[in-house]
Amino acid sequence: MQPPLIPLNEDYKWKLLSEILNVFDSRATRQILSRRGILPLQKSIPAIKIVLLSMFFSSDISYVVREIEERESLRGFLKTNTVLTENQIYSTLSKYDPEEFIGFIIDTLNNACPKRKRGSRGIIIDSTDINLQLNWNAKKISKKSLEEKEYKWGHSTHRGFFIGMKLTLALDHSTLKPLAFLINEANVAEPKIYPMILSELKRKRITKAGDIIFADRGYYSYENYAISIKEFKVVPLIFPRKNCNFRKLFNMMAYPLNIFDSKRDTNAEISVYKRIIAKFKELISDWKNFRKVRSIIEDVFKLAKKAYSMENLHRYTKRSVQKYCSLAVLLVGMTVNIGIRKKKDLQVLAE
Incomplete structure (x- = not known):
């Protein structure tokens, strides 16, 4: 009752x-x-x-x-x-329209939350499962039977195997304000999602040269480090895996050829890339000390799931999931804007 x-x-x-x-x-x-x-x-x-x-x-x-x-x-x-x-x-x-609805959520948060301060900022990126309440225990659901569906089989450390989609969220490090988010099928790998969310941040003109991206090793790939710097001019603090070859990685940190375009100030462009590469080398060598920074987004996801009804969804189209998750992002964004940002406070509200 x-x-x-x-x-x-x-x-x-x-x-x-x-x-x-x-x-x-x-x-x-x-x-x-x-x-x-x-x-x-x-x-x-x-x-x-x-x-x-x-x-x-x-x-x-x-x-x-x-x-x-x-x-x-x-x-x-x-x-x-x-x-x-x-x-x-x-x-x-x-x-x-889902895209207009998402735009309304982001515009509302931008209007209500503090504006960006000068200088570079940190952006935390992570993904979480969106479980759709299909009774797959009673009736076996194969991958083939989902080929024409917008939801797919997926796996997460939080839930194990599930059927649904995947939410990828980008948060401002200092305020925890949601900056952008994507909804993908559950079986899309995180290394593939990484350039998508960076493109979304760039499209919305959120990122600036020198911003730091915090992401766990689920997004790890040599290519993602390289494109972060070459295409997006951000510092990719993607936590490396044990087999990461740092010599190979640092050798990939080259300037894109388009900086030599006659319409560009080549020296100024080279200076920007040099600063970004130097910052990347400095931070990646000390990445273990940034685990607490990235872990805060797990508490944000827990808040959305436990306190704001995103744990299990009774929605079965991407349009519907996008709008429902948009409202969950709005609730999270307004909550942290009111001042509930500390790890302990987020955990208490989620319980």
């Missing part, structure tokens, strides 16, 4: 959710929704608030709708007189 949803001012979870939902009352957020085509606002805002409420308290949307209908205090908490049905909520959200 699910507990009643009664807003309590003295309960820290209700206080936290209230601060998160307040962002939808701002003019800036409404402008972002309109610009991204998340319309009409009189339906989109109540629908998003209801889904966020259901995720925050790990409740079914149908149950949340019934609670809203029965409790005036809950309608007051959501600041809405519009009580959408479950079908109306799903129908409203299904109309939105």
